[in-house]
Amino acid sequence: MVIIKGLQKTSLIDFSPYTVSVIFVGGCDFRCGFCHNPDLVLRFNEIKTIKEEELFKHLDERKKWLDGVCITGGEPCIYKDLPEFIKKIKDRGLLVKLDTNGNNPDILRRIINEKIVDYIAMDVKTSLGDYEKVVNVKVDINRIKESIDLIRNSGIDYEFRTTVVPGLVGKKEVMEIAELLKGSKRYVLQNFRSSRDMIDNKFKGTEIYKKVELEDMKESIKGCFEEVLVRG
Numbered sequence: 001m002v003i004i005k006g007l008q009k010t011s012l013i014d015f016s017p018y019t020v021s022v023i024f025v026g027g028c029d030f031r032c033g034f035c036h037n038p039d040l041v042l043r044f045n046e047i048k049t050i051k052e053e054e055l056f057k058h059l060d061e062r063k064k065w066l067d068g069v070c071i072t073g074g075e076p077c078i079y080k081d082l083p084e085f086i087k088k089i090k091d092r093g094l095l096v097k098l099d100t101n102g103n104n105p106d107i108l109r110r111i112i113n114e115k116i117v118d119y120i121a122m123d124v125k126t127s128l129g130d131y132e133k134v135v136n137v138k139v140d141i142n143r144i145k146e147s148i149d150l151i152r153n154s155g156i157d158y159e160f161r162t163t164v165v166p167g168l169v170g171k172k173e174v175m176e177i178a179e180l181l182k183g184s185k186r187y188v189l190q191n192f193r194s195s196r197d198m199i200d201n202k203f204k205g206t207e208i209y210k211k212v213e214l215e216d217m218k219e220s221i222k223g224c225f226e227e228v229l230v231r232g
């Protein structure tokens with residue numbers, strides 16, 4: 001059962017231009033040091049669970065003006081019954097955006113085959129050879145590649161995105177990622193925010209990339225994608 005640990009009632013930025021509620025699930029199969037949701041990843045058992053009935057009551061009460069939901073975490077695709085959960089949301093006529101780390105292609109395939117999401121945002125953490133250094137767990141890199149292929153060929157709108165972190169993920173890695181994703185529709189460079197608590201607080205307070213450095217990365221890879229965006 002999908003364990004819901006947080007609900008942001010209204011967001012205008014998580015699935016722009018739509019007005020959505022953001023559903024935060026507990027648990028993740030990665031341990032990225034720069035993760036801004038350490039409680040959702042490491043200590044979600046200590047956070048009060050939001051019952052499904054409570055969530056659906058919330059959605060039903062707002063259906064006149066809510067366009068959809070964004071399902072994020074943690075990592076939604078660690079839950080085998082995620083497709084059934086999403087269907088209950090789609091049955092309410094709502095749009096669904098799914099955030100994922102791409103480590104569970106079997107769940108992603110079911111969701112894509114059943115066409116029950118409207119947008120997929122997948123984090124491509126770093127170049128394939130450096131993955132374990134960033135996510136701090138063993139990774140079968142074929143699963144990441146499989147998710148990338150599934151998303152690119154899904155016919156569903158999507159983005160791939162990378163958080164850039166000085167000393168960990170920089171221009172060299174971004175250029176390798178761009179080569180891997182070449183021909184994809186949309187790629188987003190996200191700046192790291194170093195002021196919040198994270199899984200590994202050694203990153204806290206570190207100097208982040210300047211806007212001009214992000215624009216330089218963007219310039220180097222723009223030929224690989226239809227669109228490259230910089231966020232943060």
Ligand code: SF4
Binds near residue numbers: 028032036
């Ligand atoms: S950043 Fe995402 S994938 Fe990484 S640990 Fe946090 S929730 Fe999991």
